[in-house]
Amino acid sequence: MAREWGFTKRENPCRGVRKNKEAPSDFYADKEVWAAVHGAACEELQDAMDLNYLTGQRPSDVLKMRDTDIKDGALQVRQGKINKLLRIMLDHNDVRSELANVIDRIQARLHRPRTLFLVALPNGQQVKKWHLRLRFDAARSTAAETAMKASLDTLAEHIKLFQFRDIRAKSASEITDMTAASSLLGHTEKEITEKVYRRIGQAVRPTR
Secondary structure, three states, X not given: OHHHHOOOOOOOOOOOOOOOOOOOOOOOOOHHHHHHHHHHOOHHHHHHHHHXXXXXXXXHHXXXXXXXXXXXXXXXXXOOOOOOEEEEEOEEOOEEOHHHHHHHHHHOOOOOOOOOEOOEOOOOOEOOHHHHHHHHHHHHHHHHHHHHHXXXXXXXXXXXXXXXXXHHHHHHHOOOOHHHHHHHHOOOOHHHHHHHHOOOOOXXXXXX
């Protein structure tokens, strides 16, 4: 940046220095871990988890979803990181998707506060990142304690490793079609989806 701004003409001191390669996380939230944390979650956290999983979007984009983003049978998402617009279809061949059912569930609540946000606090305010973090940490702790009391120590250890950001990877991992997974996550290259977000090994057949 200093060279670009004209503050120096010296060479980049990092030239030729080998970079540290970060290994992507390989944690996968299986159905037992998911059910444990989801079952211990409050209503707004369950909404956030369901929308995050079914849309495959970043948590920050999930928290911005509004009723007004539902247009022409699709949930429109403007991805904040790359400013890409996606239209996630709610119906396929006249069959309602699970995502559509979750949105219907949220909008049909009798006690739903007056708000445009799909994920909202009981008072109608938008759920912020720190709200999400506190609620997820609490649900994870409760789920882990419940598992330990039931002598399910291995499950408890897996629950403790679960982070909200792993939900996006769970979404990518459970879509069979790689092209569909990349499209949903908004990736221009399948390699990113494969290396970073796919956390289930490829299904192959034995020799015989």
